[in-house]
Amino acid sequence: MASLLKRTMLYLGLAPDEEYDSAYDDPPGPDPEVRMVNRPTQPSQPDAVVNRTVRAVPITASAGIASREVPDAVELRPMRSSVVRPLPKAAAAKPHTIAPSSFNAAQEVGDRFKQNQPVILNLFGLDRDLARRLIDFASGVCYALGGQMEKITNGVYLLIPANVEVSPEDRRRLSERPGS
Template sequence: MGFMQKFVDKATLVDEEYDDEYLDDVYEDEEEVAEEPEVTPIRSVAPMPDLSRIVTVRPRSFNDIQAFADEFRKGLPVILNLAETNEDDRRRIVDFATGVCYGLRGLLNPISDDVLLMTPHTVKVESRRSEPTRTF
């Protein structure tokens, strides 16, 4: 018998004296244990935020980002007023706000050159103006 034949014989699980009764006992025990899983009703993971409140934040530098990120994570709309922010920090803040909105499935809506509105996915913003929308 060659090397390959020995390998094939050991690798296969064919046994001449295989007992089917053993498997029948195993499967019977599993059928007794298997029960219908309990189904729990779907419920909200977190309470809905108070949408009658909108947070306004005036960050002066990139170090102030936690102030609006935490409020937005709670599900509240956030108005970012960047009028007092220098140009470099403004770019970083807008990039960060865009990432936060994307990560939480919200939107970043420009209101003016200095003001942005971050809306969570639970809030819809309707625009009635005919001007084309800007992108950052």
């Protein structure tokens, strides 16, 4: 009965397993098959550029060792350094004003935005549900194409495509006379 209890405790991990620990009691000794070999070191040249071509031969798992055929070798070349180029300067563009009367105008908003032209969306005087749908559409277009959407005043929004800049003069004009 004691052995059943002991085996159950060992199975559940509640008792130490002496057999498990005994494998780690003896320190490892030197392996008789291993011997030290002294090799002369060559001075390294950190400034030298190594320009070698390496040929890799793929081995397929289905081919046997005795009947293996070597397919055409793949030639690997050293990596070349990448050239870092600055991003193009943001282009200034005049915003196009759209005062929609129905949701069908959403296509014009999307088309102008895809042409990298800023869009002023004047929703003043529209039904609340239609205005909400147009705002949702415009924000989705801006998000999908990496642009921005700014609220100018109540009911007037400016959609700015990526890498396009609205001049400070146009921004000032928009804040003074929204929708013009």
